[in-house]
Amino acid sequence: MTRPGPLDAHLVTAPPRGTGAFTLDVRLAAGVGEVVAVLGPNGAGKSTALRMLAGLHPLSAGHVRLGGRSLEEPGRSIRVPAQRRGVGLVPQESLLFPHLRVRDQVAFGLRHRGADRAEARRESTGWLERTGLGELADRRPSELSGGQARRVAIVRALAARPALLLLDEPLAALDVRAVLELRSFLRHHLAHVGVPTVLVTHDALDALVLADVVVVLDAGRVEQAGRPAEVAGRPRSAHVAALVGLNLVRGTSAGHLVTMTSGTDGTGGTGEPAQVVTATEQHGDVFCCWAPGAVSVHGQRPEGSPRNVWRGEITGMTPHGDIVRLEVAGPVSLLADVTPAAVAELDLAPAAPVWVSVKATEVTVYPA
């Protein structure tokens, strides 16, 4: 079994010839007790990355090192098979063995770590009781809810005392209530594992809440990596901004005025480049971002304090809970959250011309 220690991986895989699939090239590092979330849309290569760490998918280059030991390194012809990696996997859809009761699910991993039958069952019962699942011990997977099954799958992985914990979409396909419960369950138990954890998700919220480090993946490459607050507050690409639900533009700042170079058609409809006024001083190449909720929508050109005012046209409207998210195209294309009351009052509809405004203090500006 592998000694617990930090994970250092460079996962490279070339696609099979002629498939037109992308090459995966991702660097991941996770310290002991650290949770790294790999965030990206479906098909970004997240699950493949996880399978590579588990030894279920071969690397074509790069390496996987855990606690200083090389688990895989094609360059040196090293490849430790999945059976001897000591990796704990919580697969998508839980994948509880359909023929085993909950107690035997958890005992399964223990038995292959050398425990005899009675010992494994005893230890399994202990784990289930410590994690609040004692009552489920004699149930079959078909008798569990989705959330319960997911928790059993997590405990099954933890009980085998893995040197590396891998979670594939642990919160996907569950109802809202189950997600809330499971999120706190994960937060609590991941904090005590004492091994590196890699979590894969397409949901930005899951990544931001559960992880110490977020790695955003797109088309097989790392787009941005950093602490959750940094990724959520300072996206560095349109894709990351969309994931965390922020408006993002890039431009050149001269003090408090940013002249945009992207995220806009660049002309302001008048032949002049669109500009953003910021409250914070910056110089040079910068990103500006602001929340859709910070955008005000008006029927006529607003007067008064807002410093950033642009014309636009509504190109999309989607209800999000008790707000309506507008997509507005214009010199600055952006997302704006308004109340249904405002939609009615301003008679907003697709293709309707509007004015949008953002206060300078609502704009975060940071070097690109």
Added chain:
Amino acid sequence: MSGRPAVALGAGTGAATGRVPWQLLVPAAFAVALLVLPLTGLLVRAPWSTLPARLTDPEVGQALRLSLLTATASMVVCLLLGVPLAWLLARASFPGRRVLRAMVTVPLVLPPVVGGVALLAAFGRTGVAGGWLDDTLGLRLPFTTLGVVVAQSFVAMPFLVLAVEGALRSADARYDDLAATFGASRWQTFCRVTLPLAAPGVLSGAVLAWARALGEFGATITFNGSYPGTTRTMPLAIYAARNTDFEAAILLSLVLLVVSVAILALLRERWMAGPVS
């Protein structure tokens, strides 16, 4: 019917489509007659009055015992050899896998009597393997009870292999991967995960193979002849009785019919229950 759409796609009741056309009804009636009439004949001509006496006839008991013994032995042989073969076909990747699968299915379509001749060519005293078996182990298969098991296994094996292979293919291979991450070897994974998941398919395959072995005639009589007590199984006994004692043939057929219907009922129940999920 309230609350349902007026037109149920894919599951129409036929109520709105008019009468059943006679062009379909008449052939269907003949098909039913063809299938049901012989069985009715069997029941009508059965020597019901002498039934108890005839059933206790030692020759009937001998043939039935031999049939049950050899069919069960063949089923066990098919399980022991066929399940690993099915696993190879479903899970392993090696060159010639498709050719191998095609070869496995050949006995399925081969006339059994051809199978019997082929078995003689292979295991006869001058056969490819038969001579060697005789010389080194002193084992002669043709015209023995063991030979009956070999012939029955030959024709029954494809049924088991195909049923089990199908079950293994539909058993999610991600469970195998998961078991590997827990440190289970491939053999342990097979025993503790793959096989339990495929259990319903294995059971169906075993019952099918058993039923096929029980009814085996052509390959058995060609390879083993028909000797009471050693190679004369029920189908062979029926054939032998056909010319001399037709009532006995009917009686033996009835016994085999009852056994077959019982198997069908058992299988249907398994299929209705569906696989463990």
